[in-house]
Every structure is written in C-alpha cells, then in structure tokens.
Amino acid sequence: MKSSESGITFGFGTAAILFVLLAGLGGNLKGKADASAAIEAGDHPESPTDAVEAEDAGKTPSGSQDSRRLEKIRGKLLEIWKSPTTGLFDLEARAETSQLLSRMSSAEIDAFLRSLPPGSDRMGGTSDMVRCVLFSWALRDGPAALAYLGNCDSARSSLVRMTTTQVVMSWADYAPDAALAWMSDGTLTPVQQERVANIRLNSLMVMLHSDPDRAFTELSSMPGNEISDQLRLWGQTNGKSPEIRERLLDYAAGTGNPEDLAAVRTSIAGSMAEEDPEKAREFVESLQASGRELAALDATVTVEAARKDPESTYTEWTQKNSNVTEIPAEIQFGISAWLGRSSMRDHDDRGAIKWLDALPAGGQRDALYESSIPALVGFRHFDDAARMVETIDSPSLRASALNSLQTRWLMEDPQKAAAWKNGLPAEDQALLRK
C-alpha cells in the first residue's frame, strides 16, 4: 500500500513538475512570439515616451493627475537632454521629444519652457532641447511658439534671433498660410517686427523649393526694396536650376525696376559659374549685355571661376582687360579672398602675392596694387604692401596707396608703421597727408 501510494505521489509529482516546466516553456515561446510581433509592428511599449502614455491612456485627468502627468513628461524631457553631449544630431532624442510634446497642450509647453532655469536656452543639452521643443511646437502652434521666443529673457541675443528665423522657416515650409499670416500680424514683438523682412526672406527661400508658384505670388506682395533683395538672393541660391532661372528672369523683367533685372542676371551668372564657368559664360553671352553691365557680369563670373583656379583665371582677366585702370569691386574682393586663402595657416603658399608680384608694370598693375592694400594689411602682409606701394608709378594711385597703408598700419603696429614712414623718400612723405 505504502509503495503504491508513494508510486502515485511520485507519478503525480513528476506530472506536476512536467506541467510547470511545460507551462514555463509555453510562456517563454509566447513571450518571444509576442515580442517579435511588437518589434515588427514598431510597437515599443517600454520606450520612455510610451511609459508616460501607457499610464495616462484612457483617463480623464483630474487636476492632480494632470500635474503628475506633466511632471512626468517634464522629468522625461530633462532626462533625455540632461547630458551636454545630447545635441540636435541625436535623432532619437528629438523623436522622443516630439512624441512627449504631442501629449502636452500648447499652454503646457509654454509653461514648461518658462519653468526652466534661466540660461537653459544656452547651456549644453538643454539649449538643444529648447530648440527642439520650439521646432515641434511651432508646427502645432506657431504663434504661441514665436510669442514665447519674442518675449523670452534673451530675445535680442543672436542665438534667439537665429532660432526665431529657423523656426519660422520650418513652420512656413509646413504651413505656409499660417506662417505668412503671422509675418503680417500685429502681434509681433518690436524685436520680431524689426527682423520680419529678413525672416520672410528666408522663409520664401525655402518655399521656392517646395512651392515655387506660391513663393513668386508671395513675392509680389512684398515691398519693392525687399523684392529686389529677394530676387538677388534667389538668383544666387537657385540660379543653377533652369526652371527657376527662367522664372526669375521673367519676373525681374516685369518689376519695373531695371536694376532688378541686372541684379538677377548677375546673381544667376555667379551661381552658374560656381559649378561650371563655361556654362556661365555662355549664359552671359546669351544676354547680349553691354557696357557696365557686361563688365559686372564678366567680373562676377571671373571671381566665381577663380575659386577653383585663381591664378589662370585672374591672369586671363588681366589680359582681357589690359586697358582697365579702375578695378571692379568684385575683382578687388575676389583677389582679397585669394589672399586670405593663401594666407591660411595650413595653406601659406603666398600664391596671390606671387601672382601680384609677377604682373607686368603699367596702369593696370598700379591699380591692382592700390586696390589690394586693404586686403594685404588685413591679412598682415605689411612688408609686401609697402614693397608694392613703392613700385606704383601713377602719382594719384601712389598717394592713395601710401595713405591707405599708413592709416591701417598705424592702427595695427604704430612702431613699425612709423619706422616705415621715416624710411620713405621725401617725395613719398610729401604725398602722405599731414
């Protein structure tokens, strides 16, 4: 009897253990299968943002629940961005922030930002959190986000000004009607009012890509001077696109301001030359421009082409313009930029100075030397500037160069400037203003 009882007990015990093991195995397999399905469906119930949602879902929040919910969201947001190494490049942090914000009302986002300690908009991770929040918030409630920006403690700081422009640009790309209406709204703060032209300009630039028809329509409602600025900028940034190029030229021809057309043609030529100087030259030829406009177009294309190959491009320009004794501003600044590049620490090849030194004597060289003095001094090539001034034959250009060098050198290094001045021949000293 005892043995049969113990046999039953043993049999039951074994079955019980087997049952428990099988139940465990079943649970394990089911868990794995469900996890796979959840992953496949992109469903992550354990993510930080969902933890907040899961607890709050389906509840009508009471006052205290509401404040608990907000406190949780606030805690999550600060947790996500607590490290100074979390920046806008952290796409995961940005997405989580966006999700958390979708559970807050506009007023709650406003209160959240205002509750941050002073300086949060400029400190490590939290400064990027503030920007991320503003970008998201503006898509939902642009006026509220911009009212916050316009009234925040550092509304004037360059960081806030830049953020304001970027936020409006993103908003205008997403909801152009609302963003454009805000720009004409009387609720802008004085600081925003001052900058609204610039903000509009940047927003329409974005719109030019997403909705060119709308961008051109909006352009027509802008003040005349802003239209001119915008046309020039659009030419610079979109001149490479054949469709936009044609529209810009047509539009500029119809504004009634002849300078608009000239500015658009020049900016398009420059934009095309950045990529393909030959195509830009063909474009310039097709315009059949003459006189000053042709000179300006030629100078613009030259400067852009010179970014890749300054030496041969400027040599070609000087050969083509050997009679020119007044150097166009574009060429002056183009050579200055070359001087700057060849003065960089890791690129100190003195290429521009060698090229200037090798120019044949004459009126054109005098003019190029005189117009290069500010840049030579600006890049601290005092001795080269002094050497070039001594070779200028034209008395008026020589006097101008001497004065220009003296003024600048005195500001930078009075002792060396005085030594240089004292060493000048009497006739040069006489050319210096008293």
Next chain:
Amino acid sequence: MKLLLLTLVAGLLAAWICYRVSYQSGVATAQPGGRISSHGRERASREIPVAADKIEQLRGFLNRPFNERGSAEVWAVVSSMSVAQIRESVHMILQNKATDSAENMVNCLFFRWAQIDPMEALAAADSQRKDGGSENFSGALLSAFNGWFKRDPEAAFRWAQTDSGSNERFYISQMGGYLSTLPPTEAAEKMKTYGAAVIKAAFSYRARANFTSQEDRTAFFTSVANSGMNAADSQTVLKSFARNWGFYDPAAALAGLDGIPLNDDQKSQARQWIMAGWADKNPIEALAWVAKENPPHAIADQIAIYNKWLSTAPKEAVAALDELCRDAPGFREEVMKSQLQSYYDEGWVPYGRNISSDKFLFSRLKNHYDDWATTAPADAERWVGTLEPALQQKLHAPQ
C-alpha cells in the same frame, strides 16, 4: 486536491514569468535602448525578415519637407528596423536626390544601425563618405558615431581616434562633455587616459555648471590647477567659466572674482569676459552698471558694451548714443575710433570680407558720422578732416 491546486498555480506562475522574461528580452534586443557591448556588437541583434512595408513607408516620406514631426515619424519606423532593413533602406535612399528629408532619413538609419552593430554601420558610412563624395549624405558617419556614442561613449571614442576624417574636434568635444557628467573623482581618473584636448573640453563643460558657492568655484579652479593643463587651455576654461557666471549674475560675478584662486591677469581677463557676457544679455543694464562704478571704469569698457549693443540692436544703440556721450566725456570720439577701426580691420579672414560686408561696415561708420554731424557738426568735421582723403569723400557723399 491541495497539491493539484498548487501545481496549477505554480504552472501558471511559471508560464507568466517566462512570458514576461522572454518578451522583455525580445523587445530589448531590438529597442533603441538595447545595450551594446564595448566591442561594438550587440549580443542579440537579430535579423528580422525584411518587411517591405517599412521601406515603402520611408520611400513615401522622401518627398515631404523636412521638419521635426516628419523626423520623429521617420525615427518611429527606423527604430524598429533590423540591420537588413536598414541596409536596404539606405541603398534605396542613396539612389535619390540628397534632399533635407533624404539626408535626415539616412542619418536616422545610420544612427540606429550603429546602435545595433556599430562597426558595420561605421564601415558602411565610411565607404559612403569615400564613394559618395563629401557633399551628398555627408552626415552618415557622424550619425553612426553619435548613435554608438550614446550607448557606449568610451568605445565610440576609441574608434573615433582611428578616424582620419575632419571630425576630430567634434569627437573631442563629445568626449569632454561625457567626462564632465561623471563624478569628479571618476572623471579625473579617466582623464588621465586622454589627451590634453579632451581634458580641456571636459573642464570647459564643467566650467559652465551653475556653481552655487564660492567653495565650489574654488574647488573647481583647484582641480583645474591640478589637471596639468597648459596656460592656454586654462585660459579657455576660465573664459567658459567667466562668461557663464556673467550670464547668470554678472554683478555678483564681478564682485565674487576676488574670492577665487586666480592671479591678477586671470581676474582682469575674467572681468572682461563677464562684461562681454553681460553686454550680450543686457547692454543697457551693463552700461548703467559701468557708469555707476566708483572709480569709473575705463571708457574702453563702455565702448566694448556699446559695440556689442550695436551688433544686436543698431537702431536702439545709435538712438541712445547722444545721451551716452552727454554722460561720458570723450565717449563720442572713442566710438568713432572703434567704428573706424572696425571699418578698416574687420572681416579680413578667409571668405570674410566681401562687397556686402564692406558696405555694411561702411554704412555703420557713416551712420555714426551722420549722427554726429547732426548734433555737433563742427566736431564731426574736425574729426573727418583727420581721415584719408578717399574716406573723407565717401563719408561726405550721400548714402
């Protein structure tokens, strides 16, 4: 009977526990938060069969404008992708134009890829950098680095030290930022294994902490002194510290500098940075404070604040100029001198000076001259007579 019930309960409990454990670990392996070993391979990165719908979803996002909401939607898709899906998605997007949306997607994909398999992601991003040129989808490598750095900063930084690209400063800054978040003793210990640049970055980050007591500030500068940093690096750290303190409470910062272990030169430098920060934040308040000080501050301090104001609110600054000149003799001459200096000297950096910046600098000088010529024409004429003839002509001509 009891035994039967017990067995049933035990079975249910075992099933539930095993279900939770296997579900959690299954989700965690594919979660953005899944842990990654320092060797760069996620233990349980599983190849989920490619779900075409996710890749199609991304394709559908390609032509949308890029914004925060869209980016979050992209991440929601990407964050649950397997490596195979990521690879296929990257391939699909790279066939398209490099729009902002497409670049964001590629960045999201590489960020996520590196969270699952950093070495493979970095190798793919590196080959994309070499094959795709520098202009298109250039953020892939940094995104992969960032994805990994977020999970395992030290391993990611070890890899970064082998990268021959141009991101060195970014890597150093990230590592410095990470070290600054560690407890000071642990950070000090780890710093020993890194170079001077990382140490400087770490202290610069810590310098921006909101110190609440003089003891904390003193302890901070003691640790700076003990760090073995060279003078130039210490100067950079001091600048971060001074500008930050000056932002929060400039008046207290100016008064509190004396209690910190700094030499006289450092204190004088710190004062200038605090003033610069104050001028950036609230130039009117800063000017009023400087004017009230006894003995009065050097006029150069007031000019520096005025110039800062001019850069953020030119109309307001010029409008306030007459009053400022009344209160401080010699202020006008010094303002003109600084405007002249900036007209001659500003922007001479590569790509800095051009036709429009030249026009801008001249118009600022001319506005000041015109304002002076209206309020005190004789003084303005005397001043303009001291300039080079070409500039005199330009200033006299209408703008």
